[in-house]
Amino acid sequence: MAAWCLVNGTPAQGPERPLGMEGGGNLDPQSVAKMPGEMDKPLISHHLVDSNYSLAEVPSEAPKVGILGSGDFAHSLATRLVGSGFCVLVGSRNPKRTAGLFPAAAQVTSQEEAVACPEVILVAMFREHYSSLCSLRDQLTGKILVDVSNPTEQEHLQYHQSNAEYLASLFPTSTVVKAFNVISAWTMQSGPRDGNRQVPICSNHPEAKHTISLMARSMGFTPVDMGSLASAREVEAMPLRLLPDWKVPALLALGLFVFFYAYNFTRDVLQPYVQENKNKFYKLPVSVVNTSLPCVAFVLLSLVYLPGVLAAALQLQRGTKYRRFPDWLDHWLQHRKQIGLLSFFCAALHVLYSLCLPLRRSHRYDLVNLAVKQVLANNSHLWVEEEVWRMEIYISLGLLAFGTLSLLAVTSLPSIANSLNWKEFSFVQPSQQRGVSARTTVSSCDHTGPHCILLSRSPLWASWRWC
Ligand SMILES: NC(=O)C1=CN([C@@H]2O[C@H](COP(=O)(O)OP(=O)(O)OC[C@H]3O[C@@H](n4cnc5c(N)ncnc54)[C@H](OP(=O)(O)O)[C@@H]3O)[C@@H](O)[C@H]2O)C=CC1
Ligand SMILES: [Fe+3]
Numbered sequence: 295m296a297a298w299c300l301v302n303g304t305p306a307q308g309p310e311r312p313l314g315m316e317g318g319g320n321l322d323p324q325s326v327a328k329m330p331g332e333m334d335k336p337l338i339s340h341h342l343v344d345s346n347y348s349l350a351e352v353p354s355e356a357p358k359v360g361i362l363g364s365g366d367f368a369h370s371l372a373t374r375l376v377g378s379g380f381c382v383l384v385g386s387r388n389p390k391r392t393a394g395l396f397p398a399a400a401q402v403t404s405q406e407e408a409v410a411c412p413e414v415i416l417v418a419m420f421r422e423h424y425s426s427l428c429s430l431r432d433q434l435t436g437k438i439l440v441d442v443s444n445p446t447e448q449e450h451l452q453y454h455q456s457n458a459e460y461l462a463s464l465f466p467t468s469t470v471v472k473a474f475n476v477i478s479a480w481t482m483q484s485g486p487r488d489g490n491r492q493v494p495i496c497s498n499h500p501e502a503k504h505t506i507s508l509m510a511r512s513m514g515f516t517p518v519d520m521g522s523l524a525s526a527r528e529v530e531a532m533p534l535r536l537l538p539d540w541k542v543p544a545l546l547a548l549g550l551f552v553f554f555y556a557y558n559f560t561r562d563v564l565q566p567y568v569q570e571n572k573n574k575f576y577k578l579p580v581s582v583v584n585t586s587l588p589c590v591a592f593v594l595l596s597l598v599y600l601p602g603v604l605a606a607a608l609q610l611q612r613g614t615k616y617r618r619f620p621d622w623l624d625h626w627l628q629h630r631k632q633i634g635l636l637s638f639f640c641a642a643l644h645v646l647y648s649l650c651l652p653l654r655r656s657h658r659y660d661l662v663n664l665a666v667k668q669v670l671a672n673n674s675h676l677w678v679e680e681e682v683w684r685m686e687i688y689i690s691l692g693l694l695a696f697g698t699l700s701l702l703a704v705t706s707l708p709s710i711a712n713s714l715n716w717k718e719f720s721f722v723q724p725s726q727q728r729g730v731s732a733r734t735t736v737s738s739c740d741h742t743g744p745h746c747i748l749l750s751r752s753p754l755w756a757s758w759r760w761c
Contacts, residue, residue, distance in 0.1 A: 594637035
């Protein structure tokens with residue numbers, strides 16, 4: 295049995311640390327959720343356990359959280375909450391059947407018992423079953439109900455009221471908070487990783503929102519305040535979106551690839567066939583693809599830098615930088631990161647394809663044919679100095695260019711970009727510090743320096759925003 299427990303910051307027991315609980319290790323002892331009415335109790339700041347942790351070992355002062363439902367998400371929530379030092383009560387319609395599935399530290403009981411003590415109840419059920427909880431309305435009065443549900447696409451279109459607002463309408467005497475729906479059961483259980491730490495939270499009650507924010511933080515997530523419960527519909531739509539920012543850049547890359555593929559096919563395959571009756575159709579899967587990829591990469595890379603130049607030219611022409619850009623330019627500026635990463639993707643594919651070229655049988659036949667020709671010509675030493683140098687330099691420059699592009703791509707990862715300061719970032723992505731995006735019109739600013747320039751530093755190919 296492994297447990298590592300810090301009570302008031304003091305290690306209480308042995309050092310084993312279960313896999314997947316790293317998020318809990320980031321806890322700031324001061325930021326752990328304190329439930330209402332528990333503000334003066336000793337703080338359990340850090341509590342990592344494995345699934346064999348028994349209930350008896352959860353300190354009695356641990357903040358209590360109830361979970362209604364015993365499905366996949368309830369199980370992940372319970373595991374994560376137990377690992378973060380909470381005392382968890384799971385309310386099931388059939389506790390005997392489901393008890394064995396939960397960590398031993400979580401108490402699986404009836405729905406009535408699970409909601410009796412805790413001030414915070416996580417409703418891990420589907421919308422259509424919310425009404426089955428109405429019998430608990432009196433017990434839930436004054437408590438915080440956290441709606442973690444995600445509608446299906448069809449439900450999202452069908453209902454104009456979000457799941458959270460629906461829950462609030464069923465329980466008008468409780469406080470409803472929307473949270474955790476964007477986190478998958480797997481992430482919830484294994485702990486937050488880079489990039490998916492953010493938990494949008496909304497509610498009409500700031501105090502309840504604050505409580506759930508602290509709870510999310512103590513579970514290793516980063517709460518994002520989304521305002522009132524009216525935003526719940528937007529929050530529920532988040533998991534339904536499929537790469538929304540990538541649609542236009544991906545279509546652009548595809549369009550460019552089709553164009554260059556058609557051009558290279560006509561030039562390298564069709565033209566020799568028509569004019570010289572040479573069959574070079576074997577080039578379609580590798581050679582033509584490989585010739586098209588760098589063209590796409592180059593054009594995409596130029597499209598990353600072009601809007602910054604256009605924006606600067608527009609500002610020069612207008613004589614001011616404090617006016618909005620046209621919508622098309624603004625969208626273009628905002629999609630530079632995606633376009634840049636697609637450029638990197640095409641360049642990486644080109645490198646791989648190029649490395650595989652000598653593996654092709656056609657290449658081996660070409661080499662053998664060349665050797666035979668040399669023997670027939672009685673030429674024992676083929677060495678064209680210029681060709682040799684040309685190829686050496688070509689490969690070296692290609693690799694250097696790819697290395698530079700990789701650096702741009704790596705520094706565009708949020709975790710790395712966030713660890714760089716302004717000077718470091720502008721050193722790596724120099725031309726981008728002057729990239730301009732001006733959805734922002736700023737009225738109260740002296741516009742004198744970088745402090746007014748940097749509104750958002752989303753990575754990369756640089757969505758640095760200037761006012
Ligand atoms: N799975 C995931 O990755 C994520 C899920 N969610 C949300 O969490 C909620 C639960 O999802 P998930 O755990 O996957 O679903 P499951 O189907 O695994 O679990 C749903 C649970 O609801 C409980 N329940 C209560 N009343 C009823 C009823 N009348 N009929 C049927 N079941 C009832 C059941 O528990 P019992 O029988 O013990 O009462 C059941 O285990 C959903 O709203 C989902 O959108 C959100 C983010 C991620
Ligand atoms: Fe090349």
